[in-house]
Amino acid sequence: QSALTQPASVSGSPGQSITISCTGTSSDVGGYNYVSWYQQHPGKAPKLMIYEDNKRPSGVSNRFSGSKSGNTASLTISGLQAEDEADYYCSSYTSSSTFGVFGGGTKLTVL
Amino acid sequence: EVQLVESGGGLVQPGGSLRLSCAASGFTFSSCAMSWVRQAPGKGLEWVSIISTRGTNTYYADSVKGRFTISRDNSKNTLYLQMNSLRAEDTAVYYCAKDLRAGQWSYSMDVWGKGTTVTVSS
Numbered sequence: 001q002s003a004l005t006q007p008a009s010v011s012g013s014p015g016q017s018i019t020i021s022c023t024g025t026s027s028d029v030g031g032y033n034y035v036s037w038y039q040q041h042p043g044k045a046p047k048l049m050i051y052e053d054n055k056r057p058s059g060v061s062n063r064f065s066g067s068k069s070g071n072t073a074s075l076t077i078s079g080l081q082a083e084d085e086a087d088y089y090c091s092s093y094t095s096s097s098t099f100g101v102f103g104g105g106t107k108l109t110v111l
Numbered sequence: 112e113v114q115l116v117e118s119g120g121g122l123v124q125p126g127g128s129l130r131l132s133c134a135a136s137g138f139t140f141s142s143c144a145m146s147w148v149r150q151a152p153g154k155g156l157e158w159v160s161i162i163s164t165r166g167t168n169t170y171y172a173d174s175v176k177g178r179f180t181i182s183r184d185n186s187k188n189t190l191y192l193q194m195n196s197l198r199a200e201d202t203a204v205y206y207c208a209k210d211l212r213a214g215q216w217s218y219s220m221d222v223w224g225k226g227t228t229v230t231v232s233s
Contacts (some may be wrong), residue, residue: 040156092218
């Protein structure tokens with residue numbers, strides 16, 4: 001299975017907004033409403049931030065939002081905070097394997 | 112408290128076998144699909160395998176198909192990953208994770224264990 005495509009890194013200053021993209025195909029991102037986003041701090045397990053394209057689990061800050069257009073999903077973080085510095089991964093159901101695939105990950109740096 | 116605790120990792124020689132376990136607590140284990148996800152040192156996440164609530168449906172990444180077997184014992188609230196014919200490229204932290212939705216597939220994982228490390232080396 002081919003990984004979904006994410007930028008290797010993004011950066012922003014405290015208080016700013018950033019967007020991380022996740023590009024797939026019509027067999028995954030564009031074909032189903034099953035895109036998720038995970039945050040991972042160094043040495044820690046991933047944490048679910050967005051599921052089913054744009055839904056937030058309880059307890060996740062509303063500064064995190066998800067969207068999708070065609071075969072590209074996006075995670076937007078508004079009001080950047082130092083604690084947001086982490087790696088972010090998208091994932092999606094894919095019909096090519098009948099379960100899931102991750103993106104390569106994006107390192108977010110808060111300047 | 113909802114919790115997943117992995118065990119069984121360690122150092123194994125190429126071609127060897129290892130069985131990972133994941134003990135679940137704090138939720139109705141039998142109602143949730145479960146997954147194994149791994150992360151090689153310095154690399155990204157890779158979805159290894161997923162199993163349905165009763166264990167009747169299982170799926171694998173191409174990289175492990177035919178070598179790894181996922182299973183579950185709902186009476187013991189435990190998930191397993193039997194890993195055979197291990198290769199150096201299987202070296203990773205292995206996480207077990209719970210599907211977000213009970214009773215159906217959401218392909219989102221809302222609870223993760225802390226992981227267990229598997230090292231394949233001679």
